[in-house]
Amino acid sequence: MTTKLVIGLDGHGSGERAVVFAKRTAEMIGNCELLVVYVIEWSPYSFQTPEENAERHKRREEEISMAMSRVVEPAVAALTDSGAKARGIVRHGDVAETIITIVNEEKADQIVVSRSSEGGFTQRIFGSATSNLVMSASVPVTVVG
């Protein structure tokens, strides 16, 4: 049976550590598939101008293709080049919630993320995506420091 590991990237350099760790773990496990996930922070309850709404579909496509080409595809390429089985997923939504949804859809066994690089006031009040993930995930979460 294939073991599935979800790697959550945040678009920063720290994500590379998660990729390296997940690759090492996959090698140890053997039959393993790596899902490289990038979530574009988005809320269906935000407020927008009519013009932003009219252009939203176009922007969404641009955001997805940019995230794919800049963040996800390089990571997937690095993994497959070294012989691992990997594919990429880009979604919009709340970071922690969306990663958990993907884990459930894909029946993944573990999540690997790097320690969050976001900081400051918002994080203190609402918690970081990483801490939310740790608190609500139904599978083990490895946070790479």
Add this chain to the structure above:
Amino acid sequence: MRNFQTIILSFFASVLLSNAANAQEAMSLDQKVNETFAAVTGPFVSLIFAPFPGTSFPWIVMWLVIAATVFTFYFGFVQFRFFKHAIGLVKGDYSDPNDAGEVSHFQALATALSGTVGLGNIAGVAVAVGIGGPGATFWMILAGLLGMASKFTECTLGVKYRNEYPDGTVSGGPMYYISKGFTELGLPGGKILAVLFSVFCILGALGGGNMFQANQAHAQISGIVGDYPGWITGIIFAGVVFAVIVGGVKSIARVTEKVVPFMGILYVGAALIILLVNYDMIGWAFGQIFVGAFTGLGIAGGFVGALIQGFKRAAFSNEAGVGSAAIAHSAVRTKEPITEGFVSLLEPLIDTVVICTMTALVITISQQLIVDPATGLYQLNEAGNAIATVDGNSGVSLTSAAFGASISWFPYVLAIAVVLFAFSTMISWSYYGLKSWTYLFGEGKNSELAFKLIFCVFIVIGAAASLGPVIDFSDAAIFAMAVVNIFALYFLMGLVKKELASYSNRLAAGEIKKFKH
């Protein structure tokens, strides 16, 4: 089309030149703008508000009410049958998680609401109650409830017949559904009606979506800092709007779009507090509303006066049947156009039935309207055309005084709210107007810039003119949109009925599924 563009541009040029030429005369710039404006717009206003022969009842009010009633019956009281479903849609219960990142039902509703919730709810209601007495509120609520069906019809069509361009952007609204829908049904004249609607939409954007907002924002600011010429407020507003719509300074619009909903909540919250503090008077206020609705309680024109004011201001506030919301709602990404129709029917409910009623109750309870103690009837002002108020206030200053009677500092908050509401409504309407403009003249940088510049010029005129001519023109322009839109909706409503039947069957059969989130 080019000719029309030239006519409009030369009209502005002549208005501005005549103002400049007469600036040295004794008459102030504000007065001159006001006079020229009233003279130019007079015939148009008279036509739209012409009464039925032998009565004082404007045909346009009947036009809107009959339409809302027809749609209510034709769709079997859709506003009540699908109310719960509409809430579910806004909550995202039926949204496919794979569509995350697209415009949600909530966002389309919030955007449309930020175009409608605003001065209509604050100043417009004060105008209605100030002229038509508390009884106008009853007719306003009724018009709001019926108007939900009009909104449902136009917004369903707005999404169904929008244009989707290869780059992923969308354009929708009555001009698109009228021309495409008529072609689909094999009816002639769709294109002509669409052009006519676009012309009126441009006028509506310049009137209710612009001048009325600038005018009342100036009234509110000068009420606090003291009287000063309106054109100063106009130029400041025009500068900021210019920065957003021409300069592309999106950050200003974004801040406003985020602050406006909180202002709305704050406004309703303050109204609720005033009602709670004066809870013993709520029963009396509702009594005034019901009695006034059928007797008029001494207002000019009696109960018909209350009815006209209530219906007029409801339509102006929630824009049901006008067609503007169809432009705002058409951006949503959905496989079922009718779902956006369901969502949009919440708009008149929030806007008119909830927020406008709050304003009317606060004005009534604060007793700003002078009652003759001997007869219990409202006293008329010297001109005999409105109810006399404590400080002679009307429009937004009446609402401000009413809130200020209970919460002394609230007029300051209200001033900020009015300015922000005015601003967000202007941004929304600049988009509606622009969509109509580009429908007529084609999309292109120069054509768009021409409209945006005209829009900014009208802000200055609106702030400088006095309330009477501005409100008349604003109403007339917006109602002219409704004339064309509703006429077309009668032909197109069969298409919506088919959608409704198909969707209802699939919903009942369990084919429309909720998604787990």
